[in-house]
Amino acid sequence: MALTSEKNIKKALEYYTFKSKQLKAFINENNNLTVEQIIESGKELEILEYKITALEVVEEN
Structure with a gap:
């Protein structure tokens, strides 16, 4: 079960x-984002x- x-x-x-990297790329690649x-x-x-x-905290413990 632990496995x-x-x-x-x-x-x-x-x-x-993956979603975080995807969102960062979206933000960084777009020069015309609205506020x-x-x-x-x-x-x-x-x-x-x-x-x-x-x-990450859970994974360490």
Whole structure:
């Protein structure tokens, strides 16, 4: 059972890391984002980074 949990944590960490990189690329590659798009992207990135940090802490323990 612990192995399944570890596998799920690893998969979730990979997914959120991928989504974070994808969002950062979107932000960095677009020169004509509106203020609303920048703010919304920042909020999404904050959530993703929080989840990544939490999963890394769980993975260490």
